[in-house]
Amino acid sequence: MKKAALILIITAFMFSMTAFVSFAEEKEKEPFGVEGAQIIVPIEAFGISSAADSFVSLNITASLTTQWVVMLILGTIFFLLGRNLKVKPETKTQAAAEAFVGFFTGMVNDAMGSKYIKYVPYIAVIFCFSMFNSLAGLLGMRAPTADISVVGTWGLITAFLVLRNKFKTGGFWGPFKSLLEPVIPMAPINLIGEITNPLTQSFRHFGNILAGTIIMGIIYWALGAFAMFIPLPAVLSMYFDIFGAVVQAYIFSTLTMVYVLMADRSPDNA
Amino acid sequence: MDLLEAKSVVLAAEVMGAGIAMLANIGPGLGEGLVGSKAVEAVGRQPEATGVITRTMIIGDAICETSGIYAFIFALMVMFTRPFSSSLG
Numbered sequence: 001m002k003k004a005a006l007i008l009i010i011t012a013f014m015f016s017m018t019a020f021v022s023f024a025e026e027k028e029k030e031p032f033g034v035e036g037a038q039i040i041v042p043i044e045a046f047g048i049s050s051a052a053d054s055f056v057s058l059n060i061t062a063s064l065t066t067q068w069v070v071m072l073i074l075g076t077i078f079f080l081l082g083r084n085l086k087v088k089p090e091t092k093t094q095a096a097a098e099a100f101v102g103f104f105t106g107m108v109n110d111a112m113g114s115k116y117i118k119y120v121p122y123i124a125v126i127f128c129f130s131m132f133n134s135l136a137g138l139l140g141m142r143a144p145t146a147d148i149s150v151v152g153t154w155g156l157i158t159a160f161l162v163l164r165n166k167f168k169t170g171g172f173w174g175p176f177k178s179l180l181e182p183v184i185p186m187a188p189i190n191l192i193g194e195i196t197n198p199l200t201q202s203f204r205h206f207g208n209i210l211a212g213t214i215i216m217g218i219i220y221w222a223l224g225a226f227a228m229f230i231p232l233p234a235v236l237s238m239y240f241d242i243f244g245a246v247v248q249a250y251i252f253s254t255l256t257m258v259y260v261l262m263a264d265r266s267p268d269n270a
Numbered sequence: 271m272d273l274l275e276a277k278s279v280v281l282a283a284e285v286m287g288a289g290i291a292m293l294a295n296i297g298p299g300l301g302e303g304l305v306g307s308k309a310v311e312a313v314g315r316q317p318e319a320t321g322v323i324t325r326t327m328i329i330g331d332a333i334c335e336t337s338g339i340y341a342f343i344f345a346l347m348v349m350f351t352r353p354f355s356s357s358l359g
Contacts, residue, residue, distance in 0.1 A: 034350045103340070105352035200336055251332040 014229045034214060036110045037147050063144035066214065070144070094148045100124075113139040119260065122161075126154060127253040134245030137216075138237065143247070146210040155202030158256045162197070162263040170265030177266060201255050205236050205248050212240035223267040273358070288348040294341035301334035314343045 012041045041060040081097040089095050104124040108116060129146060136141035166175040179190045219236060220227055227233055309327040313320050347353070 034346065065282055203343065204332060204336050204339055207343050208335070211339070214346075247328055247332070251329060254329055255332075 017229055024150045027222070029224065034217075037063040037142055037144075040065055040134055055247065059148070062142055063147040063150055066136050066141050066144045067150065070129065070136060074128055074132060102115075102166060107253075108257065111254060112261050116257075116261070119257065123253045124258060126256065127155075127249050130154070130205070130252055131245055131249035134248060135241070137209070137213055137245075138241050140259040143209050143213060145205060145245075146213045151202040151206045152198075154205075154252070155198035158201060158259055159194075161256070162194075162259050165260050165263040166265060169263075174265050178263070197259055201259075205252050206260045208244055208248050216240055277355060277358050279359060281352070284352060284354055285346055288345040291345040291348065295338040298336075298338035302331050304331045305334060311338050318339050 039059045039061055041061065043058040047060060081093060081100065083093075084091070085094055085097070089098060101120075101124075104120050104127070105117070108120045108123055112119065133144045133150070135143075139147070163175060166178055168174075170177060179187050180195075181190070216237060217235065219233055223230060223233065305338055308324050312323050316323075
């Protein structure tokens with residue numbers, strides 16, 4: 001009985017606050033718009049302009065500073081996890097660290113086999129970095145992964161890893177031979193495929209996170225001050241921010257592994 | 271036709287183009303539905319392989335989604351940068 005009364009009082013309070021806010025919110029809304037990452041320190045050097053719409057720029061943007069914050073947080077977490085390791089685990093910290101390493105070792109081992117076990121650190125870092133960068137959107141910052149400059153760089157890293165693996169397993173002519181497979185006239189199509197792989201990978205990540213950011217932005221914009229009393233953004237944020245961030249990080253690292261594995265040209269893998 | 275009218279026609283065509291570009295999301299929607307239905311069937315047949323099936327399903331979903339994401343980015347570019355109507359001045 002007391003519970004019902006409490007719920008009734010809370011509901012009445014919420015409705016009255018909503019009515020109050022609707023009276024207070026008289027001014028006209030600005031139209032919804034999407035902007036690029038905010039420029040924090042404009043840098044003009046080597047003849048490169050600091051304008052927001054220039055293709056090449058050296059500006060320190062909000063996505064860069066958010067990444068620095070994420071790097072600091074991740075570095076601290078990993079430093080604390082990696083301290084005082086013993087052969088026989090004694091602390092909970094070491095158990096957590098072992099579970100973390102074990103998870104990524106299993107992931108790489110399942111997808112690529114024990115031959116590529118050296119890729120564990122890179123895959124673990126790209127997974128955690130991507131996930132934390134996307135989750136930064138929850139804290140009101142613009143997620144750095146909603147910036148094509150950030151995710152495009154990661155796509156380029158994958159492209160370089162693929163090229164390196166082709167050189168490593170196929171010799172000096174490995175990448176060129178792979179272009180001529182299965183028949184020589186396929187070369188232009190293979191070349192397009194080489195270029196589109198990192199492009200699709202980065203655009204998928206970028207587009208998904210940007211879509212979530214924009215949808216959440218539209219909902220917050222439409223609700224206005226009501227967002228404080230209606231739990232709709234919280235529910236939708238579970239999907240668009242948290243689920244999207246984790247899934248995109250997982251897919252990005254999995255696709256990196258798949259592309260690197262597909263580039264293997266050693267005879268036992270062909 | 272005076273310039274104002276021409277500009278409004280171009281603007282309307284641009285916004286409509288962005289909307290039509292988003293029609294491309296029909297394909298990924300159907301594709302993800304197929305992926306999900308097959309995954310549910312597979313889990314029903316082999317409940318012990320749920321983890322592997324879910325992982326494969328999520329990757330398949332993501333690859334299905336790519337063309338939809340392209341359409342979305344294109345629509346965004348047209349909607350928020352207005353390349354054609356802004357070039358008219």
